Amino acid sequence: MKDFDVIIIGGSSAGLSSGMALGRAMRKILIIDSGKPCNSQTPHSHNFFTRDGQTPHEILTIAREQTLKYPTVTLLHSEATHCSPITNGFEVSTRSGETFSTKKVILAAGIKDQMPDIPGFAECWGISVIHCPYCHGYEYGHQRTGIFANGETAFEMAKLISNWTKDLTLFTNGKSTLTEEQQAIIHNNDIQIVEDEIEALDQHNGQINALRLRNGSEIKLKALYARLPFTQHSDIALQLGCQFTEQGHIQVDAKQKTTIPGIYAAGDSASGIRSIANGVNSGTMAGVMANLELIDEVFLVKE
Template sequence: MKSIQSFEIAIIGGSFSGLSAALSLVRSLRNIVVIDSGNPCNQNTPASHNFITHDGTNPKLIREKTISDLSKYPNFHSINGEVNSIEKSDKGFLLKGNGIPLLQADKIIFATGLKDVLPEIPGFAESWGKSILHCPYCHGYEVVGKTTGLWMNENGVFEHAKFLKHWAKEIKVYTNGPIQFSGEEEVKLKKEGVIFITEKVKTLIHDKGQLTSIQFVSGKESPLDVLYARVPMVQHSSLPESLGCKILPSGHLEVSNFYETNLPGVYAVGDMASIFRSVAHAVHSGNIAGAMLNRAMILS
């Protein structure tokens, strides 16, 4: 039988929220392990913004600096690998996976994040996080004044388009096919002066991820510098749900104000449990979860 490595807390996911929880916990004298597969959702993003002291810094560099800081604590451990099963045990949880030893943990923090489901259109994935953006707070300042579009075809498009006009005075909505939002939204868009284009898209023309235009199936092109996109999101990992964590209709995990799931001793942080997708919020949620988990362990 394989030997088991035991920890008080296993953090599954080693990006901003997971590492923030780790820092809170090692400073609370907890023996922890962070297991990370090295596939963060912002891996294509060249610069992180709207996060004090690191505005404009590459996310990879922030993670590397954080791991360097954590490595100074003797009770911090990290493993590069992927957890693919978690079983409840008498002592807590038994974790198994690819590239990792058999692990025993008293408590678990999920920090596995959400996965963006991108359209299978040439150029979309290559430009995602560079000139195809999800958040004006994160990247809007850098693209003010540029030819801007919104990739969206569902109710709520009017609100999104009007909101984005704060950063881009003119905006075009690309529906990639027949309109699927309500006639009321269509009327509001026209009154707001928003142009919407329903032609089917063939490809997004770009230069190393920087958009230059959208090419339609008809052969026509629409010049474009930046595209905000509302794309579907799913949980990056099925582990929380398979363990018994409750999933909300929005697709997020249900958590308390202190990021504990419906399962005692199991927490979830970052965008997997919140509508907010920013570095600042990820760090906040990890910090709170780590502190409150430690408090619960002390008082139990």
């Protein structure tokens, strides 16, 4: 089968939930997935009813099995490399050499975090170097915690994470760009600001033990929060001319529609809320709205 109603690029939480919604709508669906989820190192996932504390791999395995039980849903283990408009839809090519046609496309390939050049950082990412207190804060509550950020981001993270622990140190990794007012507020909340550059993270199997500074000092930590820059995992949205937000996400409306007709986006690709629950929610919305558009294109043109 080379022709599909919808092709979904990305087969993690958002992509699979789109596929389930469309499979239950009896649409012919192809999910193209490269098998590189951004949460692959994360030991446990939280804030998702019935699956709290399970590994992302366990949740993904169940989701894949349940989505693929619908006979009109197909999963291809490959990478979508090109997408271009054709008459009545789009043509999608893969790294493995296949070409498919489709009426609609849902972009759900997620994002790639850009790691700083600090030894030990990448090894700890998703384990003890973490991005979200709602996902991981409970496990590190009331423990010695660092924040790796500067400027407005550092101020907002310090305020947020102080809800989970008061034992906080802010590492700006160079001269602080906080305003004097922000620095005063942070100090008034007993949060130390360290401007010295970071040499390395002392860690074992992804669990941070201490942060070493270039001035030779060492600070013991149990966790370090970081909000990293990122790129889109796939450049398909760029190829198609989709607009992006200032933060670098694919711009979508309340129906998960991009600025290009027939193209939807869901999950981390289109939102700064990085959670399985949000991926499932936005993915389901994208699938439902793509199906409604397909219905309208047939139902409303009949005389």
